Amino acid sequence: MPDHADPSPIITIERHILDEQAVHPEATGILTNILYDLALAGKVIASKTTRAGLAEILGRTEDVNVQGETVMKLDRFADLTVTRLTDHTGRLAGLASEENASFLPIPAQYPMGKYLLVFDPLDGSSNVDFNMPVGTIFGIYHRLKDGGPVTEDEFLQPGRDLVAAGYIAYGTSTMFVYTAGHGVHGFTLDPAVGEFLLSHPNIRIPRPKYFSVNLGYQTYWSLGVRRYTEYLQGREGGVKGLSLRYIGTLVSDFHRNLLAGGVFYYPADSKDPKAPSGKLRLLYEAAPLALIAEQAGGYASNGRKPILDVTPASLHQRTPLFIGDRELVSKVEELIRGLDGAE
Ligand code: AHG
Ligand code: MN
Ligand code: MN
Numbered sequence: 611m612p613d614h615a616d617p618s619p620i621i622t623i624e625r626h627i628l629d630e631q632a633v634h635p636e637a638t639g640i641l642t643n644i645l646y647d648l649a650l651a652g653k654v655i656a657s658k659t660t661r662a663g664l665a666e667i668l669g670r671t672e673d674v675n676v677q678g679e680t681v682m683k684l685d686r687f688a689d690l691t692v693t694r695l696t697d698h699t700g701r702l703a704g705l706a707s708e709e710n711a712s713f714l715p716i717p718a719q720y721p722m723g724k725y726l727l728v729f730d731p732l733d734g735s736s737n738v739d740f741n742m743p744v745g746t747i748f749g750i751y752h753r754l755k756d757g758g759p760v761t762e763d764e765f766l767q768p769g770r771d772l773v774a775a776g777y778i779a780y781g782t783s784t785m786f787v788y789t790a791g792h793g794v795h796g797f798t799l800d801p802a803v804g805e806f807l808l809s810h811p812n813i814r815i816p817r818p819k820y821f822s823v824n825l826g827y828q829t830y831w832s833l834g835v836r837r838y839t840e841y842l843q844g845r846e847g848g849v850k851g852l853s854l855r856y857i858g859t860l861v862s863d864f865h866r867n868l869l870a871g872g873v874f875y876y877p878a879d880s881k882d883p884k885a886p887s888g889k890l891r892l893l894y895e896a897a898p899l900a901l902i903a904e905q906a907g908g909y910a911s912n913g914r915k916p917i918l919d920v921t922p923a924s925l926h927q928r929t930p931l932f933i934g935d936r937e938l939v940s941k942v943e944e945l946i947r948g949l950d951g952a953e
Contacts, residue, residue, distance in 0.1 A: 621808035623649055623786065623797055634792050641750065641774055641790060644701050644725060648748055649786050649797075649806050651692045652778035655732070656799065658687055659744060659780040668739050676711040676926055677891075684738045685709055688731035688746060702727050703753040704760035706925050708894055713925065715760050725773070726751040726765055728894040733777075734859025743781035745861025749898035750774040765925060769897030769918040776902065777861045787813070787865070789905040794868075813868060815908040818935040820855045820872030822863040830879035834946035835913070841941065842873070849938070860890065864899050864933060868906055873934035875942065877913065885928055892929040893922050899933060909936040913946045914953055 621629075627642040673681040689709040696702055697714070700721035706713040708730040716722045727750055734744035750773045754764045769775075776788030784799035786806045796810030821842045828836060841848035852872065857863050863874045878888045890896055900910030900917035910917040910933035920929065932939045 620805075621811075623788075623806050623808075626795060626797075626808055626811075627790070630790065630792055634790075640701050640723065640725065643699065644696070644727070644750060645774065645776075645788060645790075647696045647699060647701070648692070648746075648776075648778070651688075651695045652746060652780075652784065652786055652806075653799065653804065654691050654695070655684075655688045655746060655778070656780050656784040658684065659738070675709050677708065679735070681709065682732070682735040682738055684744070685732045685735050692727075692729055692731050692746070692748075696727060699723070701725055704765070705729070706765045706893065707731055708891060708926070711926075713760065713762055713765055722757075722760075724753055726753050726760070728765060728898070730891070730894045733861045733895065734857070737857070737859050742857060742859065743779065743862040744859050745780060745865075746778040747861060747895055747898050748776060749894060749901070762925065765893065766922045768921045769900050772898065772901050775898035777865070777899065779861050779865050781862060781865075785809070785865070787868075787902065789902055791901075791905070794902050794906040810869070813906050815868055815903070815906045815935060816871040818849070818852060818867075818871045818873060818938055820867055820870060821852045821938070822854070822856045822867060822872065822874040823876070824856055824858070825854070827877075827879050827881055830881045831877050832946065832950045834949040835875075835877045835942070837949060838875075838942045838945045841945070842938070860895060860899070864903075867934040868902065868908070871935060873932065873938040875932040876930065877932070878930040887928040888930045890929060890931045892917070892920060892927045893925055896929050896931045896933070897922075899931075903933050907936065908934050909939045910934075911939050911943055913942060915943075 671681045675681050698720040701723040703722045704713050706728045730747040774790040779785045786797040794813040797806035798809040844850045876888050876890050896917050903910045913930045932942050
């Protein structure tokens with residue numbers, strides 16, 4: 611019989627990182643605090659996403675962002691929540707958000723730190739009004755200079771140099787998933803306690819069950835990507851038995867493939883000549899999730915090379931993304947190399 615007098619250990623994010631620090635001294639207390647700031651932002655955003663239908667938080671603002679997309683009220687709320695919970699702590703030197711054309715320096719009245727935060731405050735905005743799951747994605751870098759005002763080039767680092775990365779998934783439960791370079795760990799929010807508690811230690815991506823892609827754009831893809839999609843559906847000696855699941859929220863589609871096994875892809879497409887590299891952004895969507903994928907035994911590619919090896923040329927640079935099961939992602943690189951010719 612379980613001994614209810616002796617509850618299993620309650621592992622919070624802080625306790626988990628302190629345990630990590632014991633074996634990885636380079637994981638500093640400041641990084642722990644930044645992760646805590648983001649966990650608090652996640653709780654605040656979750657409090658809105660779970661009541662979006664009640665609070666005046668549904669629908670669109672009048673604004674269009676740098677992406678050319680209408681800003682949803684929850685985009686704006688999430689962006690302000692992350693910014694206001696992190697800009698005054700003295701831990702960051704600057705922030706780069708999907709919702710802002712340029713990066714945000716730390717306001718002059720606050721102390722500056724040594725870390726940079728890149729983030730997608732609300733991923734899956736188009737799903738908010740229909741009670742579908744959404745998420746927040748973040749990446750943390752060391753700044754490149756020892757002091758002085760932050761410049762945009764300090765944000766343009768390859769994902770391989772991320773100090774930590776992760777996401778918050780607002781779904782049937784609220785989960786905080788992160789890596790600081792020593793494995794991937796998932797925490798589930800216990801609303802009764804108001805804390806994220808360790809629920810998925812050392813996540814490793816299992817054998818593939820799913821593939822996730824918006825088949826509606828199939829006619830706009832290259833020959834290599836179309837062949838790959840046939841391969842995933844068991845044709846041409848391909849993989850048998852994969853199910854198609856696509857929510858249209860990157861965080862949710864990725865999270866399902868991370869826990870259940872599978873591959874997500876958003877290829878380059880010829881739909882919009884102004885966006886030949888597809889819809890997803892390298893700095894604050896693809897690269898942080900690529901670090902999670904590789905730390906969990908998976909892989910992430912732009913179709914030609916590892917996402918983590920791509921150095922952004924601009925804050926909002928887009929990239930094709932193939933992410934999840936290492937073998938399945940490597941297969942698309944082989945087909946693109948063979949069928950789509952040189953880059
Ligand atoms: P965001 O809401 O931050 O703009 O991201 C939306 C992205 C991503 O979450 C998802 O994978 C993709 O949009 C879905 O795009 P399609 O609707 O074109 O499939
Ligand atoms: Mn997004
Ligand atoms: Mn977004």
